[in-house]
Amino acid sequence: MTSSHDERRRFQRIAFDAPTELRQGERRWPVKLLDLSLKGLLVERPEPWDADPTQDFDAVIHLNDKKTQVRMQVELRHDESTRLGFICLHIDIDSMTHLHRLVELNLADSTEMMRELRELIEE
Template sequence: MSNHDERRRFQRIAFDAPTELRQGNRRWPVKLLDLSLKGLLIQRPEPWDADATQDFDAVIHLSDQQTQLRMQVELRHEEPDRLGFVCLHIDLDSMSHLHRLVELNLADSTEMMRELRELIED
């Protein structure tokens, strides 16, 4: 297990949904690999010409295509084929959708409560 994995406090769930990364007037359709209460991991789009020092907006289109999960994110780590983002801000509706997605994918409800406490204490 890597040092990065040992520090992880939030369970990642594999989730495949149409996702778009936005920065100013630039847009990248991206492949969502996983997400958590604290961020998301995507497949690196090509070409990748973003300003890594500026924040992004991530928009995840849920199953009915009318429901969107939106979060303001910051690039936290960059690999040749993947980009990891941490959530800086998420609105209440999006948080409710994300909470439900994570809850449905975690087998242990006590784990969900622990993650919510961690999120609040951050």
């Protein structure tokens, strides 16, 4: 059964496991990445979680060689008891290239990838 939230989702999420860190000012939280999309990410809520939900975060996803990273400026969109959902506010071109490649490799349909890119550009 799909929820109305899932039906409204325009960007497919892919399950991906990579070392990930949330940053807010001088504070840092290592988190478990559950999934990501061209528009955001979902992580397990770290303990303790003492962030300011009204301020933006930087999310850093370390890829295979630890030198390659996807960096996004993100906003907390939902805070559940065990999960945090973030929407991407800004991403640099290098990070977008890496993220695009990750999503592309995990989507079976190249036309779906093109649709998502069009929607991202049109926002």
